[in-house]
Amino acid sequence: LIMAVNLSVRTLHDPRLPATIAGLLERWGVAAESLDLEITESSLMAEPARALEILERLRGMGVGITIDDFGTGYSSLAYLKRLPVNDLKIDRSFVVDMVGDESARVIVQSTIDLAHNLGLRVIAEGVEDAATWSMLQALGCDQMQGFYASRPLPAAEFGSWLDERSRCAAAA
Numbered sequence: 001l002i003m004a005v006n007l008s009v010r011t012l013h014d015p016r017l018p019a020t021i022a023g024l025l026e027r028w029g030v031a032a033e034s035l036d037l038e039i040t041e042s043s044l045m046a047e048p049a050r051a052l053e054i055l056e057r058l059r060g061m062g063v064g065i066t067i068d069d070f071g072t073g074y075s076s077l078a079y080l081k082r083l084p085v086n087d088l089k090i091d092r093s094f095v096v097d098m099v100g101d102e103s104a105r106v107i108v109q110s111t112i113d114l115a116h117n118l119g120l121r122v123i124a125e126g127v128e129d130a131a132t133w134s135m136l137q138a139l140g141c142d143q144m145q146g147f148y149a150s151r152p153l154p155a156a157e158f159g160s161w162l163d164e165r166s167r168c169a170a171a172a
Contacts, residue, residue: 092126
């Protein structure tokens with residue numbers, strides 16, 4: 001499993017962040033590849049040079065980096081091509097309306113194409129039904145997140161949910 005953690009602007013720009021994360025990974029015996037840090041476009045653009053330096057250090061450790069809520073901030077495509085990121089998450093505001101809204105679908109398709117052309121995986125946020133997921137798959141989206149997969153669960157129920165999903169996947 002990969003654990004995704006959202007970073008605040010302040011945390012992202014803390015020069016001690018890579019050392020702190022390295023220490024926590026070591027303390028808990030977790031592989032760096034099992035951690036994915038999610039950052040928003042706006043947090044990147046607050047201090048782009050510092051963010052780039054810190055992200056490069058984290059990526060060098062093997063930590064995954066995802067741009068969260070893509071399409072809602074003010075990022076520069078010039079920075080996007082230079083960032084050491086693995087994934088791009090399309091904001092739910094585009095995804096929830098894409099089945100019935102041609103403009104939203106075009107934005108989603110263009111974002112998927114852009115990300116893939118940059119070698120990034122694409123995750124769609126806010127997937128709430130089979131029709132939306134089916135359309136996203138047809139457009140080439142790699143992964144999804146939303147109520148269609150599962151509503152939020154208490155930690156105590158997560159293990160059972162994961163076991164059930166694993167059994168269903170193995171049977172398919």
